[in-house]
Amino acid sequence: MTRARLRDLGVVIGELPTGPHNTITDVPGVWVGHTTLIYDQPRIARTGVTVIRPRYGEIYRDQCFAGYHSFNGNGEMTGLLWLEESGQLGTPIAITNTHQVGVVRDALVDYEARHHPDAAWLLPVVAETYDGWLNDINGFHITHDHVFAALDAAAPGPVAEGNVGGGTGMICHDFKGASAQRRVWWKSPANATQWACLCSRTMATVATCALMERRWDACSTPK
DSSP states (O other), rough: OOOOOGGGGOOOOOOOOOOOSSSGGGGGTTTEEEEEEEEEEESOEEEEEEEEOOGGGGGTSSSOOOOOOSSSOOOOOOOHHHHHOOOEEESSSSEEEEEGHHHHHHHHHHHHHOOOOOOOOOOOOEEEEOOOTOOOOGOOOOOOHHHHHHHOOBBSOOOOOBBBGTTTTEEEETTTTOOEEEEEOOOOTTOOEEEEEEEEOOOOOEEEEEEEETTTTTTTTOO
């Protein structure tokens, strides 16, 4: 049985309307994929990776405007200096556990270089979520192939949420945490659409989130 979402129970947060799926894939051209690792041997794994592929999977050839915001805390994200300098995103985005940010970052470069051999340089955005309470984080479970699988599985439409991908090992204030995505639209001169991917952070006062903004159809212009 599919678990009900908050809005299905009649609880509405905020005033802005959502898209038909209430996920970031409601923005045309934005795809999401997960790889989830759950096993107990040889070492306990409750971890994974979530990837976001804007621009119909062709973000390398067709970059979009991007930005970031930190509520509080010290969550690590690679590639932020380039976002701050240029305001441009040129690779998929990924979320994974704290100790494997580097592996996932390298895997994104590897994947893009294989598919675009002309790539001169790449600075992926990879965000961390600490899952070391439920996951043996020093088991280093995630490999390049797991990241490739998430990239290849990325698709539009409804998105799996909860105990999947980068949110697999999350807890928050002693409750089971999760991953989720949201998209909202509001009327403005730029017809701006805002979308966010969030993983609740272990023992965090405020959940860690990665935030992107689409302006002037920047992330979704069809080919």
